[in-house]
Amino acid sequence: MPAPSPHRRPSNPAAVLLAVVAAVAAALGTLVLVRADAGLTVRHLTVDGVPLTEVRAELPTPDVRRPGVVVAHGFAGSARLMRPIADSVARRGAVTLLVDFAGHGSNPARLDSATSDTTLAADLDVAVGYLRSRPDVDPDHIALVGHSMGAGAVTRYAAGHPEIAQTVAISLPDAGELPPGRPTRLLLIVGGLEFPGFRRAAEDAVQRGAAVGRRPAVVVPGVEHISVLFAPRTHEEIVNWLPSLDGTAAPRPLVRLAGAALLLVAFGVGVVPLAALLLPRRPTGGPPADPVPATAGRLPGLVEAGPALLGLAAVAAGVGAVAAAVLPTARMPLAVGGYVTVFLLVTGLLVLAGRRWLPGGRQATPTSGSGQAVAARPLVAARAVVAALALTGYAVLSVALPIHLGLTSALPVGARWWLLPLVVASCLLFLLGVEVVAVGRAGRHLLVVAVTVLVLTGSALVGLAPGFVLLVVPLFVFLLGWHAAWAAVLRRYAVPRWLLATLGAVLVGWPIATTLPLS
Structure with a gap:
């Protein structure tokens, strides 16, 4: 029997099934919104x-x-x-x-x-x-x-x-x-x-x-x-x-929310077949997801790095909360968004800088979003560009369309056009710091995010952050959780961590830049 062509992608029945589910959910959501x-x-x-x-x-x-x-x-x-x-x-x-x-x-x-x-x-x-x-x-x-x-x-x-x-x-x-x-x-x-x-x-x-x-x-x-x-x-x-x-x-107060929820399900499920179509599978037999070595009497991974990671995230977020309160964020004409933008920016930079003091941080090899060496099976340049553009565009649609059609306005107007890249860039640095520290471990990823959200909530309670932050924290948590779910899917493929961070920055930054008031 002849060997299969290396250029032919093997069939993936699960991805095909999820593509059908996504298409059906999108069609139903569109129908519900039209009939509203x-x-x-x-x-x-x-x-x-x-x-x-x-x-x-x-x-x-x-x-x-x-x-x-x-x-x-x-x-x-x-x-x-x-x-x-x-x-x-x-x-x-x-x-x-x-x-x-x-x-x-x-x-x-x-x-x-x-x-x-x-x-x-x-x-x-x-x-x-x-x-x-x-x-x-x-x-x-x-x-x-x-x-x-x-x-x-x-x-x-x-x-x-x-x-x-x-x-x-x-x-x-x-x-x-x-x-x-x-x-x-x-x-x-x-x-x-x-x-x-x-x-x-x-x-x-x-x-x-x-x-x-x-x-x-x-x-x-x-x-x-x-x-x-x-x-x-x-x-x-x-x-x-x-x-x-x-x-x-x-x-019929829930009809538009129902249509938006169906679109959200469609985009959430659809990322699986899209990733299977655009990205090569992570090579088997490569380096472990967490390059931190095990030593006698110590457990590798999250248990070993947990206390250090918790301390790093808490300190970084605490400094970010204070910095956002004292820096001239009011010059940014986005109410509440100026504070959140600087908070994420400072927190991300400090997490990136403090990574080297985590257990194994100095020895960790550059990894993809899955924790594997990028050099294990690099994406062809043209294919990488296509995949990055397609996934980023998909992320924009997945967050903008359901929100705009079923909840609130999510299209940039006026000053939002130049505020949008600034907000997304701050989210990118924060999530890049999360990816670098997490080295492909979902537990580490969620730990940094959880500590950051807790500090942001606390800063609003004590008066450092605008009180309105308390009302948007649930949405902030949902968006970060949505990105964590996407990251869990994409880490199965040879995807660079900067792309994971970019997709998350779009998912989180777009609503911040388009829904908070211009001031």
Whole structure:
């Protein structure tokens, strides 16, 4: 029997099966997202520099004037994040208008913290004025819905504009500026798992008499600051409180999240057949995954290097947290992102520098992401370039598409175009440090990441980092975990560790650069 050609790639039934699963998940996710718009008419426009999204449903009596509802997002949110609420309200007959505040979503303007209240009020004024100008909108029935920062903005606006018919404040951050008894018709909603400050703000607003019949705020059980936006109870309270022409359409708050989740599954599963197609298998019989030698009475690998690795990661992250607080990160026009960028940059540089003091660090040979010598079976230059470009592009799509289509805006606009490479570069140095220290061991990789996340969380609790960091830590953990899963797959192949770090930098850095507000 003739020997198989060395250029012919052996069949991989598992990779073929996973490719089919990824294709099916992608098709289903796309179908769910397309059907989410069924029965709705969506129009994107910009008025006086403010990006607006108009959502309306078809009515059996098109000549009837409808109520108008402006929906406002919170800090680091966007019109896309509030789209499920807009859909629920529009299906009840109202004309719904989503707004991208300055510095958020598709709005390239920057939000200055010193004048933010004035800027938010001006953006709301544009949205309310546009709704009142529509011939099919009743100007006497304009309502406002806001979340977090947007909740504060709409309550302040309604308090100063008594012509606003009704207001809904979800996760109101502070009620201290509201005059007693105003707004006159205000519905307060807060998640049961939110930080105590949001519950206190709602109770304060109730005591001031600016609530529904002076009853306590609606507490939605089992949800926190973001998931409260997708809770069926939240949508039911809103559509039952606001004026409507149709009381029969049931809210579907999770449909867009479901479509995005299917796309996420498709991209997560699809990386396996893509790697099998683009990358050669790691050679068998090569050097061990961890080049640290075993010595008498000592265990190799994670157990041996664990204490040193833990200390290195803790010290590096601690210095990074302090450095990010004292360095002029405010010059970087990305709220919160400036701190996180410098934190990751300094932590990564210190981990890289401190690697030599780990057990076996001086003797460790240069390795691929799998811990093997790169020289064992080098990639052909042209093939390496193709693989790197294809995998990097795939990483961009896998993080940008599900977030943008099902959660919040994830496309760069304005200053984000030059901020994006800076943020990704800082993530690259951090993850390169993780790869160099981990030498292909998933346990070491997760240990450095876990310590880094704990220090970042602690820095927010003690006031070094912006408090908003606490709200984005779960997303940060998810993205780092997603990269760890990708790395576990790709380490089976002859892939250089710089490519593993690059893919992780895209997965983590892209959301940071495109979702945090321009400041």
